[in-house]
Amino acid sequence: MFASTLSSTQSAAKMALPDPLDHLAKRAQLAAVPCAWWSVRGLRERSESLVVRAGVVEPPRGADDFGAMVTVLDQGALGYAATADLSLSGLQRAFVQARALAHATALCNLVPLHAGDLPNAVGQWHGPAAVSPSQLTRRALLDRLRQWDTALASAGPQIVDRRAGVTVTAVTSVLVTAGGGDAQTRYHVVHPQLEAYASDGQTTQRRTHMDTARQAGLELLDELALDLHAERVGREAVRLVGSANCPTGATTLLLASDQMMLQIHESIGHPLELDRILGDERNFAGTSFVVPEMFGSYQYGSELLNISFDPGVPGELASLAVDDFGTVTSRQLVIAGGILLRPLGGQLSQARASLPGVATTRACSWNRPPIDRMSNLNLEPGAATEAELIAGTERGILMHTNLSWSIDDSRNKFQFGCEVGERIENGAIVGWVRNPCYRGISATFWRSLNGVAQALGIHGTPYCGKGEPTQIVRVGHASPMCRFAAVDVFGAQSAAEGTK
Amino acid sequence: MRAIEQFFHHFGKLRVPAAHRASAYLQCEETAFVRWNHAQVRQAGHVDQATCTVELVFGRQHASLEVNLGGDAADDVARLQWAIDTLAETLPDVPDDPHLLLCDGAESQFDLPDLPTDPVDAAIADIARFSQGLDLVGILAQGPIGAAYADSSGVRHAWQRPMSLLDYSVYAHTDKAIKRSLAGPTWQPAQFAAQLTDVRACLPLLFVPPRLLEPDGYRAWLTPAAVEALLEVLSWTGFSTKAHKTRQSHLQRLADGQGILDARVNLVEDTTLGVGPTFGPTGFAKKSVQLWQNGRHIQGLCGPRTAQEYSLVTDGAADSEEPGSLSLRGGALAQADVLARLGTGLWVDNLWYLNFSDRDACRITGMTRFATLWVENGVPVAPVAVMRFDDTLERMFGTALVDLGQNPELCVDALTWKRRATRGARTPGVLLSDWTLTL
Numbered sequence: 001m002f003a004s005t006l007s008s009t010q011s012a013a014k015m016a017l018p019d020p021l022d023h024l025a026k027r028a029q030l031a032a033v034p035c036a037w038w039s040v041r042g043l044r045e046r047s048e049s050l051v052v053r054a055g056v057v058e059p060p061r062g063a064d065d066f067g068a069m070v071t072v073l074d075q076g077a078l079g080y081a082a083t084a085d086l087s088l089s090g091l092q093r094a095f096v097q098a099r100a101l102a103h104a105t106a107l108c109n110l111v112p113l114h115a116g117d118l119p120n121a122v123g124q125w126h127g128p129a130a131v132s133p134s135q136l137t138r139r140a141l142l143d144r145l146r147q148w149d150t151a152l153a154s155a156g157p158q159i160v161d162r163r164a165g166v167t168v169t170a171v172t173s174v175l176v177t178a179g180g181g182d183a184q185t186r187y188h189v190v191h192p193q194l195e196a197y198a199s200d201g202q203t204t205q206r207r208t209h210m211d212t213a214r215q216a217g218l219e220l221l222d223e224l225a226l227d228l229h230a231e232r233v234g235r236e237a238v239r240l241v242g243s244a245n246c247p248t249g250a251t252t253l254l255l256a257s258d259q260m261m262l263q264i265h266e267s268i269g270h271p272l273e274l275d276r277i278l279g280d281e282r283n284f285a286g287t288s289f290v291v292p293e294m295f296g297s298y299q300y301g302s303e304l305l306n307i308s309f310d311p312g313v314p315g316e317l318a319s320l321a322v323d324d325f326g327t328v329t330s331r332q333l334v335i336a337g338g339i340l341l342r343p344l345g346g347q348l349s350q351a352r353a354s355l356p357g358v359a360t361t362r363a364c365s366w367n368r369p370p371i372d373r374m375s376n377l378n379l380e381p382g383a384a385t386e387a388e389l390i391a392g393t394e395r396g397i398l399m400h401t402n403l404s405w406s407i408d409d410s411r412n413k414f415q416f417g418c419e420v421g422e423r424i425e426n427g428a429i430v431g432w433v434r435n436p437c438y439r440g441i442s443a444t445f446w447r448s449l450n451g452v453a454q455a456l457g458i459h460g461t462p463y464c465g466k467g468e469p470t471q472i473v474r475v476g477h478a479s480p481m482c483r484f485a486a487v488d489v490f491g492a493q494s495a496a497e498g499t500k
Numbered sequence: 501m502r503a504i505e506q507f508f509h510h511f512g513k514l515r516v517p518a519a520h521r522a523s524a525y526l527q528c529e530e531t532a533f534v535r536w537n538h539a540q541v542r543q544a545g546h547v548d549q550a551t552c553t554v555e556l557v558f559g560r561q562h563a564s565l566e567v568n569l570g571g572d573a574a575d576d577v578a579r580l581q582w583a584i585d586t587l588a589e590t591l592p593d594v595p596d597d598p599h600l601l602l603c604d605g606a607e608s609q610f611d612l613p614d615l616p617t618d619p620v621d622a623a624i625a626d627i628a629r630f631s632q633g634l635d636l637v638g639i640l641a642q643g644p645i646g647a648a649y650a651d652s653s654g655v656r657h658a659w660q661r662p663m664s665l666l667d668y669s670v671y672a673h674t675d676k677a678i679k680r681s682l683a684g685p686t687w688q689p690a691q692f693a694a695q696l697t698d699v700r701a702c703l704p705l706l707f708v709p710p711r712l713l714e715p716d717g718y719r720a721w722l723t724p725a726a727v728e729a730l731l732e733v734l735s736w737t738g739f740s741t742k743a744h745k746t747r748q749s750h751l752q753r754l755a756d757g758q759g760i761l762d763a764r765v766n767l768v769e770d771t772t773l774g775v776g777p778t779f780g781p782t783g784f785a786k787k788s789v790q791l792w793q794n795g796r797h798i799q800g801l802c803g804p805r806t807a808q809e810y811s812l813v814t815d816g817a818a819d820s821e822e823p824g825s826l827s828l829r830g831g832a833l834a835q836a837d838v839l840a841r842l843g844t845g846l847w848v849d850n851l852w853y854l855n856f857s858d859r860d861a862c863r864i865t866g867m868t869r870f871a872t873l874w875v876e877n878g879v880p881v882a883p884v885a886v887m888r889f890d891d892t893l894e895r896m897f898g899t900a901l902v903d904l905g906q907n908p909e910l911c912v913d914a915l916t917w918k919r920r921a922t923r924g925a926r927t928p929g930v931l932l933s934d935w936t937l938t939l
Contacts (some may be wrong), residue, residue, distance in 0.1 A: 017582050057595050059555075062586075063566040067549070080545035085570030094546075101532070101544045104621045108628035110540035138593040161746035199747040203860050206748075280537050282677065283638040283669045286852075365918075367547045406855040408867040408886045410675055413939050415865050415888060417857060437857055439888070439939055468639035468667075469533050469547075469916035492858030 020044065020066045020086045025176040028070075031091035032178065033099050037073040037115040039177040041324060042066070042086065043366040050141055051165035052149040057142055067366035072098040073113055075106035082367040111352060119347055120179030121328045125321035127187025128314050129217030133168045136218050141166065144221070151230035152196045155238040160204070163195040164230065166221070175326055183322035189213060189474065190220045191462065194230050198237035205240035205434055207233050207419055208401060211258055213460040213474065214315045236420065239432060246421045246436040246491030252396030253438055253487035254389060257457025259418055260379060260479035262402040265464070267442035268300075268307055269374035269475070271411035272334060273466075274345020274357055280371070285466035286409030289443055290340070292353055298340040301446030306380035307335040309344065309358040310478075316376045317460025317476035318362075324370035325361035332358045334377070338447070345372045364471035371467050379479040382452025386481045389451045391427040397489050398422040398429065398481075399436045407442075415439040421491075435492035451483030501615065501646045501660050503528035503550040503569065508658075510569075510577050511650040517588050521557040521602070523651035524580065525781040526550060526569075529920055531643040532620035536668065539631040541624065549919065553781055554580060556587035560596035563587050601804035601814065603783035604653040611659045611777070615644045616686055618664060623687040627666070630693050634700070638668025642687060645920050647777040659777035662686060667914035669870060670699045672706035676883050679725070679850055679870040683912040702871070710885040711874040713937060719845030720935040721838055721875075724909040727927045729851040731767075731826050733864060734893070739769070739791055740821035741800035745810055750859040751893070754797040759862075759894050761795035762901045769801060769815075770827035775912060776922030784816035791823075795898070824923035831904025833931055838905065839878040841931055847873040847880060851889075862893040865938075888939040896932060905929040 021042045028040035044066035051058040067084040072095060079101030081094040148164035168190055175183040191213035198205050209229045214220055255263055271288040275281055290298075311320050311329040322328055327347045334342055345353065346361030349372050363370040390398065404417030421436030422429045460476040507526045516522045528550035535543040550571070555564040565583045569576040620642050627640065646660035662685040669679040678699050682692055722730075734751065743749035753759030769789040771778045778786045782804050790798045801821040807814035817823075833841060846868075854866035868887050873880040891900075905928035913921035 017578065056598060059597055059600075060563040060590060060594060061566075062564070064568070064583075065551075065566070066568055067570075069545075077541070078543070080543070082545065082547040082549070083570065084549060084568040085572060085575075087570070087572060087575070090570055090572070097546045101534075101546060101620075104624055105534070105541040105544045108540050108624065110537055110542045138590070142593070142595075161748060197746060197748050201747075204747045204752065278537070279637060279671075280535070280542055282537075282671060282675075283667065283679070287675055367549055369543050369545055404855045404857060404865075406853045406865050406867065406888075408888070409852055409869050410886070413867065413886065413888055415857065415890070415939065417855075435858060441939075465917070468535050469641065469920075472917055492861060492863065 021172060021174055024068065024086060024174050025182065027088050027091055028176050031088055031095050033072065033095045035072045035074040035099055037118050037178045038095070039071045039175060039181065039326060040068055040091065041366065042068040042174040044172050045169055047167060047169040049165060049167040050138070050145055051163060052145040053163045054161055055149060060138070065365070069366050069369065070094040070098045072102050073115060073118060074099050074102045076112040077102040077106040077109040078113065079105065080369050111348065117351060119326035120177045120181035121183055121322045121326045122181060123183045123321040123328055125185045125187065125319065127215035127319065129188045131217040131219040133188060133218055148194060148226065148230035152194065152234040154231055155198070155234035158198040158200060158238045158241055159196055159234055160199045161197040162234065163193070165193045167191045175322065175324065177326055181326050183326065185320065187215045188217055189317065190216045190218060192221060192224065192226055194226065194233045196234045196237040198241045200241050203241055205237055206403065207237035207240060209233050211261055211459045211461050213317050213462055214458070215317060215319055216315050240420065240434045243432040243434040246397065246433040246489060248490040250486045250488055252393050253484045253489060254393065254396060254398040254481060256398065256400040256481050257479045258401050258459055259399050260482055261459040261477040262405055262416060264377060264379055264477050264479055265374070265475065266405060266407050267411060267414055267445065269344065269377045271442060272344045273372045273374065274343040274349040274353055274355065275372040277343060278349060278352055281466060284468050284470065286411065289410040289412045292355060294340050295342060295355055299338055299447065300335050300340040301338040302449045303338045304382060304449050304452045305335055305338045305446055306333065308332070308378050308380055309334050309360065310376050310378055313376055313476070313478065316458055316478060317474045318375035319476070320375065323359045323361045324363045327359035327361065329359040344374050362473055364473045368467070368469060368471045371471070373464065373473050374475050376476040378477060379482070381454050381456050381480050384451055384453050386453045386455060389453055389481060389483050390424060390429065392451065393424045393427060393483065396424045397433065397436055398424060399438070404437070412442045414442060433491065436489060437491065438487050438489045440487055445484065448485045448487065449482060450485050453480035453482070456480050501528055501530065501644050502571070504646050504648045504658050504660060506573060506576065507648045508650055508656065510580055513577050514581055514584055516584060516652055519558065520588065521652045522584055523555045523649070523783060525553045526648040527919055529643065529645045531641055531920060534620065534624055534640040536627065536639070537637045539628065539634055539636040552580065554583040554587065556584060556591065557602065558591050560600050561591045561594045562597060562600060563590050563594055599805040599808045601808040603655060606655045606783055606785060608656040609779060609785065613661070615660065615662045618642060618662060618686045623664065626689045626692065630696050634696070635671040636668055637671065638666065639914070640666045641916065641920055645922060649779055649783050651783055655783050657779040657783065665912060665914055666692065670703065672703050675886065676706040677870050678702055681912065681914060705873065705880055706871065706883050708882045711882045712885050713887055715938045717934040717936050719842060720848055720932045721842045721846070721929060722848045722932065723929045724905070724927050725911060726848045726851045727828065727930055728911040728925045729854055729866070730864065730896070731828065731925050731927060733854040735822045735826070739800050739823055741802040741812065742806040742821060744800050750856055750862045751797065752860070753862065755800065757797070761792065761894065761897045763795045764831055764904060765792055765795045765897050766829040767792040768827045769823040770825050770926070773825040773827060773910065773924060773926055775924035776824050780816065780818045784814055786816040789815050826925040828908060828927040830906050830908045830928040832906060833903040834906045838929070838931070839875060841903070842875050843878060844876050846884065846935070847875050857890055863890065864893065865890040887937045889935060890938040891936040896935070900932045900934045902931040902933050
């Protein structure tokens, strides 16, 4: 990679620059100003994106993004300053700025703190990477993308556009604190993407294989069998064009694991974020229908619903040892047997709400402060096989792969659309439908869960957004196929019908 | 801004390999972010960042590399030179790009107004003092933002703006609130105080028990902020010429001439709005483009790659071909007459979480949010429990359109995903005879 992951066919760059994170802890100690507590969180992300679109190799795009956030506690208030100048003098300036903001806000500070309230964790996280990106040349990877692009097109002339791509990112971070905290993180993220559009001139259908980002090396491309998926994605886009519209009505709904990812994310993950419940997000991402009194007793779903916060799954996208606030993470059940147990809130939010939580306070980058996120949030496997779930369905729709998502600001009323629907009658799949959508209400939807399969699909997306200033972070969701009773499903009107 | 001043100096020092062309695009900000909840400060910080995207071209081979600049001149020149050297070693791996189009010969442009000193401490104190007794939540982003471009052919662009943007809402209870924003080159305490006076007058209505509506069609007034949300979701791929050519646009029916909107609907990508630079990473000048005229599609936005691919002329749009400064022409409905013309129906202050329920038909779904009110005989009587709408563009801006508001408002984008947004839209509200609510 440009910034030291993928190899060039040429010799290594003549001029190597020092890693800006080297000796950051030592410079932080020297730069610190007198204050009650401080932390310095340094982050470097080096990435390269390669794309072949409709037979054309697009120009490679790389990035070498690094910087540090200095946080200072003084006069009971936290102030932060973010800078890409990681020299001693740069950090000194950031310390002064951070302390000045702490002082400027001390008299109107929502969360007064003492140094003893703040963590000083020690830990390490090294993500798996059997095949380091540096072991593969850029040319070899481009050749592979060309093969996928050709396979995407093989379904015929109805394919009107297609895209095969992969982004490889090397992440390193350092978090040091005044009290001896020292957390080191190092991993690669590989995010392959396949996308095909097919059209007959009246309807256009999209088929993708996208939400597959993982902490991994390039072995992921083989593990995910992407050579086979490319041909399938193109073929299925064309099949969708010729499929009937999804029928309308209340029916049994089965969601494949790649749509369960979205369902968990929007209607369990977000409403359980403790900073939402505390009101921090009300101006942008929203509030929550969940209130503090619900924890420990609220029936969130049927007894088949078990949700875990699990930061230790090797390869899952948001695995970590210490969160960006500096708290050591651990696996916790968030919902067990359908009962809501604890919110997704880090150490600071837990203290504000007097509730238990999980260590998941994270920042998207060096230039944003950490807030409560969901990290890896997984639905625990059940006892049935996928075939048994389908065979046990008299009439219903099995939906795959999210296409559209919308939910209210309390994370309750939702409407989601998928790329593919499979119609089930008398326990067997009898055909495909296009434009499948469904809608419901979080507070009741999960209580209709009546089947959970065994086989777990692990998914990840780099696009979870919230916060002010706004932030996008990586999240992981693992889930089996699930089945829900009596859900309102519907399809699109055809383009030919035009308006209402 | 210091980063812009240094940028041109640094670019001039770079050693570009023979027969190669280099360009660099800088985006920078010096921002104080102050986050509020319950009228107190939740988080406060300062972000100083300058990101430079360096591109190197040899023949039709090219690649780009984005690096951070920290402000130390020697370090920054070394980092930019490292980017050039690394790209030079990359190019032999990269095949010729048939869609490459360069801006060589473009006219340089400089838009660098003075940056007034605007310490954030005063704004923090004002917000805390004026909002006492209110449940205010939101974000203040204050400080200069800028962009610059330079290339080997001699093209130079620079743009900077001082900007103070307070995006906030004041809550009555649960999800019932009034949302406002205050944008200007500097912090404006008098305007903020006036806004809060208005908010205090409106808040009591939000304590009335909310009206529960059944899914049905309703007469509705969508405020400019609500219409801006519709324009934003249309912008995803709707106006992209590449999306039109590859039939991915949710405005395909309009682009194909099969769909038509009300003849009073006129939409322009208006680069004179002043919310962002009129150049982008490719160096091309962004031009204003008439997108819809008299309810009909005229043309889409066309970036340089699309122009080269389809033998068109670029308007300087970004590769995404998303608009950044849409302007919807106003209609005949005076603000003072809105409630009377609405009669009985919905006043929709804000929409939220929009997406498509049917892309082919451009059917959009989303939620009402904040102060959505039930109006009877021209008088607001109660807030409305949040409802989902699901309706097509051809109805909302076509058969169901009663009128557009007379006075378009500028809505400045408050988002800050990687950095503060430099986009916005100017739009009136719209009065609809029949707006479909589904859940």
